[in-house]
Amino acid sequence: MSHVVTRFAPSPTGHLHIGGARTAIFCWLLARHYGGRFHLRIEDTDLLRSKQEYTDSILASMRWLGLDWDGDLTYQTQRADVYSRYVDKLLETGHAYWCDCTPEEVEAMREEARQKGLKPRYNGRCRTRELGPGVGRCVRLKTPLTGKVVFDDMVKGRISVDVSELDDMVLRRADGMPTYNMAVVVDDYEMGITHVIRGDDHVSNTPRQILIYEALGLPVPRFGHVPMILGPDKQKLSKRHGARAVIEYQQDGLLPQALVNYLVRLGWSHGNQELFTRDELIEYFDGNNLNPASAAFDPAKLEWCNAHYMREMLLSDLARLVAPFVQQVGLGDLGQERLEALCLMFRERANNLKALAESFRPLVLPAAELVHAEKDAKKHFTDQGKEHLRKLSAVFAACESFDADTVDSALNAYVADNGLKFKEVAPPLRTALMGFMGGSHLKDIMAFLGREETLERLKRVTG
């Protein structure tokens, strides 16, 4: 394909959620794969629910995810005149007509159809009345009376809808505002969109939009309707199961590359590959292999994916990214060097940046504030355990320097020289240093703490 133009068209009535984010990722990838363009259009015609703060938030999430867009943003509210021109064109060519039926009358027609067991619909009363403009009049499309609308969906395959299912839809409301379908067609045409990828909640709009393209004599783009993301229980995705805003995942300390990687796999595949670099995604995402079945959201897999990227990234980058979370959990500004040392010790043990920051706490607190887990203290601070700690204090005090290798040798020598087993000595030492039976390698913990702080922690136990 030589020329691919896609767009993401969010309504700014809330933050960007993961379903929308996945759609945006698909659109972005398709454009980047073919070296085309990706546009962003803000569908803000719902004046009551649209808010600038949501537009700002959606843009921030797009940037955070690394989904850059081409050209300027388009706001639908700024384009009412453009839509109107196209409606006028349809009136001139006889593809549309004025209608003065009141909402009550239209509702009565719909009710009548319902009574007859038919789909509720407008009955075409004004179609042949040749009305002109007037107060309270809307404009409707003169839908062909027979035939089918057929299109090959990129995800769902061939879709065919009989026009008898579609009534003469309103194109421009009595207040002069275009309807959603009208505006979308005009925008997609004017923006040169070749591929419309969106959620399948819009699939019933597509035949209507195709009728508008045809009435205007415009080329019809390709459509792809991606199925909803379901919860782990295969029900509608609930808040509890991850139906959350991208910004919430960001605040929880997820990495954008993990979220992108995870979401792209929810509905698209490339063999069995699970982890992709961004370049690989761009290389492989050609619009094929989009799964028509709904995928279930799996929080554990997302965490796994995130853990992978946390382990893989440059230590210096991880330290920079975790810094705000360290501040947020109340551990202050530790400086890049100490953060890197902590990340090295704990990054294998945390699945997100927030948990990583939290795992630093025992090592960052002053000795006096360290809390000993009751169970571990009881088990390991026995008379014998304390005796080891007392002797180790002397050993560590005598170390020439306090780097990881030196303290490690000193500890090993203590164990060997006294005919002990490591597991007799390590648990009380670990509990004294960390407050619980967890953490990283003892030598790294001690090197990080330094001699003074290490001895201080031992003293708190030995008294």
Ligand code: GLU
């Ligand atoms: N504004 C619509 C939405 O947020 C998207 C419509 C489209 O992609 O055509 O659901």
